[in-house]
Amino acid sequence: MTALPAAEIDAHSRPLMTGAQAVVRTLEDLGVRRIFGYPGGAIMPVYDALVGSKLEHILVRHEQAASFAADAQARLTGKAGVCLATSGPGATNLLTGIANAYMDSVPMVILTGQVPSTLMGTDAFQEVDVFGMSLPVVKHSMIVRHAEDIPATIREAFEIAEEGRPGPVLVDLPKDTLQASMAFETAMSAPTPAPSRASDDSIEEALSLLRAARRPVLYMGGGIALGHAVEAARDFMARTGIPTVATLKAIGCAHPDAQNYLGMLGMHGTRAANMAVQESDLLICCGARFDDRATGKPDQFAPHARIIHMDLDHAEIGKLRGVDAAIRGDLQDALARLDAGYLAIDSWRTLCRNRKQEFAFSYDAPGSGIYAPGLLKELSETAGDDFIAACDVGQHQMWVAQHCRFARPENHLTSAGLGAMGYGLPAGIGAALERPDSKVVTVTGDGSIMMNIQELATARRYGVPIRILLLDNASLGLVRQWQELFFDQNFSEIDLYDNPDFAEVARAFGVEAFTIHSRDEVPGAIQRLLNATGPILAHCLIDPRENVWPLVPPGKSNAEMMED
Amino acid sequence: MHNIRIQLAEREGALVRLLSNIERRGFIIESLHKTAAQNGVTDIAARITPRGERSLDVLTRQLSRLFDVMDVHTPMPAHMASHAMPPGEPSCRQPQ
Known part of the structure; x- marks a missing residue:
């Protein structure tokens, strides 16, 4: 197709352009520098508009890779990654990457071409209902019905993807909206709502549990990094001297050399971490969600522990484990306010540290093969x-x-x-x-x-x-x-x-x-x-017989770890 | 069986997103009523039954976080609305 010259303006001095040019212009206005994608029929107007734009487009060789690459960029920057594909197979190939971003709460904006509006619902060539197919794995999704809605829709997609608990947001773009002429107006950003702040009562409730605990453990999850609370979590660890474990996603939240950090918990967690959790009398779950790979058999997970659950997403609290205190809100703020001083738990701390040493991994595998x-x-x-x-x-x-x-x-x-x-x-x-x-x-x-x-x-x-x-x-x-x-x-x-x-x-x-x-x-x-x-x-x-140890067998309690 | 009332923004896909969430989170929709939209808002009233042992309280919060959902109302006993459950008791095993 031939792009309309962007210099033309309407009676209100708004530049006239195609919907596709508005897609590119909006991404540029939002400060997007790089997008990952793969062209095809329905998305061709956007590819036409990309030529000469400020956006760096990375051509992958399978759309799934576009979604995974955008996911990784988003995890590193905290800003929504962007991927782009055509309708039908292009869109279905993105789905695994969208699901991946959803499961790990990664901000992402997915732009899919769609067959023209008049053909939607007629089983047209390369038509799939990607809006419907992606419903269970997106934070939100929209279908654009009018070209003039494009700037506001895309801007809103970024806001939703990045606010609160992040996630992927899909925008489906029928080809006729991409080809239509429109008067471009920069969509205004809604003011970003400040993350909700935990109530004073909930902090007090948690503090009294923490002060009374004799064997507390901090159970860190991916929400700490998503909530920009890594420094707050490290401060909390240093301030309290609390033994700490991490989920797979929270690895790196604790300083790797922190004395009281016991490593990953769960199926392939360290013995020190799992034993600490199993014996704890208070578990502070911070930005984690009691995933089955972390908990093992849920009714035998931390069986003696009272639970403080801290999360920005209210829906996670009480989902899989009842709680004694719920701290609902921004983790950075809540961790800073959870000021219990250095905990008088010397014997527990020493026990955890000793186990960390006793069960440390050894690397003196026999043989000359690569370990x-x-x-x-x-x-x-x-x-x-x-x-x-x-x-x-x-x-x-x-x-x-x-x-x-x-x-x-x-x-x-x-x-x-x-x-x-x-x-x-x-x-x-x-x-x-x-x-x-x-x-x-x-x-x-x-x-x-x-x-x-x-x-x-x-x-x-x-x-x-x-x-x-x-x-x-x-x-x-x-x-x-x-x-x-x-x-x-x-x-x-x-x-x-x-x-x-x-x-x-x-x-x-x-x-x-x-x-x-x-x-x-x-x-x-x-x-x-x-x-x-x-x-x-x-x-x-490497040796095909090498296994991952330790291991909690499926359906068993984390207390039942198998070793080599 | 629980009664649940939801205020929903009338946007494309909002209804199917809501209903699929209720089913995916483990509830059967026994009956359903939707009003015509007024000022872009529609009211949904449903009677739902957990397929297994699922907490209505958690479902309520899972629905509340949907972008199109403006309000969720469940007339239920106060103890079920509370987050306080006995230590060690997974909420999904809460007695109905």
């Missing part, structure tokens, strides 16, 4: 505070959570709630584009990388400084581990013996790659990865 936990620990410590990991899903994801050092929670990009294999490579691309000077490492497996391996082309095209650490055990390792332990070693469809040569595959995409087999090659591989300035893949062959 993945040791490699990951060394990699993160060598990279330092600039280390950002974009994980895929499986054993390697849990090893990253257990063994890597993270200075900040946003540096740990992981598909926590959805557990979506295929996240790692596109998320790493999104992260490395946003933080080119950080040490961004995609940690993936031979199963996961195949879910979005086409994104090597994206990494290559834009020269993205992404380091890919591929831990290859020639199997779907976490499924294999469960079949070994819980399905009588009845191994079913987990053997990936015929994987391609991943280093060759990477080189075919124009990505530097090398393979290592033995432990003595690890230090050199880490240096080579971290010193790379463009995309690079390290293919590491």
Whole structure:
């Protein structure tokens, strides 16, 4: 199509433009710098308008990657990531990434092309009801019916995505609204409502529980990072000396060297963390939601504990566990007001610290093969505070959570709630584009990388400084581990013996790659990865029999941890 | 069986979003009444039954956070509206 000249104006001096130009102009006005997308029929007017715009468009090779990359950018910046796709298959391919953002409360704006309004509901070519299909996995969604609504709708989508508990917001754009001429008017932002503040009564109630507790534990969740409360949480830990555990999403909230930080809780949590929670008499759940992977068998989770639940989202309170005190509101503010002084719990604190030492991971695995936990620990410590990991899903994801050092929670990009294999490579691309000077490492497996391996082309095209650490055990390792332990070693469809040569595959995409087999090659591989300035893949062959330990069996209490 | 009344902004998709949320969160919609919109607002009255052991109080808050929902009203006993439940008692196991 031919774009209308933007210089034309109407009688009120408003510039005349197409709906598609208004989409681009509104994104520019909102300060969006980068969008991830893939063109196609219904969204073509927007692609037409993108030419010459201030927006940097990253062309992925599968729409799912656009949503994952936008998700990673949003996690790093706290601002909504933007992805763009056409109707039909373009839109359905985005859905996994939308669900991922929803499960982890990531702000995202999804723009989908749609068939023209007159054809909607007629089973037109490349028509799917993406509004309906995405309903359970969006915070909100809108269909634009008139071109002149585009600026206000998109602006509102950003506001909803970012306010309160963040989440994805979808805007469906029928092609006729994109092609229609309109008089552009900059939509005014509604004043951002201040996050609600917890009541004084609820703070007092919590303080009295905290002062009376003999074995309190702070259970940190992803809401701390989302609520910009990392410093407040660290202050609270230092002020009270409270033993602290974290969910998968809260890794990095505590300073990694904090004495009273006991590590991750739950299915693959540390023994020190799980024992502390099980024995606690007061659990302060801060920005977490009692997810089953964290709690194990829910009625045996922290069985002796009274519960203080702090959350900005009222709907989480009492969802899975009754509470004794509910602090509903901004976590940063609430943590600052929860001023109980240094808690007189010396024997409990000492017990927790001693267990942390006693059950610390050891890295002296026998043999000369690559020991993945040791490699990951060394990699993160060598990279330092600039280390950002974009994980895929499986054993390697849990090893990253257990063994890597993270200075900040946003540096740990992981598909926590959805557990979506295929996240790692596109998320790493999104992260490395946003933080080119950080040490961004995609940690993936031979199963996961195949879910979005086409994104090597994206990494290559834009020269993205992404380091890919591929831990290859020639199997779907976490499924294999469960079949070994819980399905009588009845191994079913987990053997990936015929994987391609991943280093060759990477080189075919124009990505530097090398393979290592033995432990003595690890230090050199880490240096080579971290010193790379463009995309690079390290293919590491590891022992297929290696498992993730410790492990709470499904349906069991966190007190029943299995060890190697 | 619970009665629930919801004030809803009359926007495209608002009704289906509301109803799908009630079902997805584990409630059966036994009966349903919707008024014609006045000033862009419609009233929904429904009788709902939890499919398993689900808390109406939590559902109320899950519906309240929807962008189109302006108000949710459930005439229920005060103890069920309270957040206070016995320690160790998962709310989803609360007696009906």
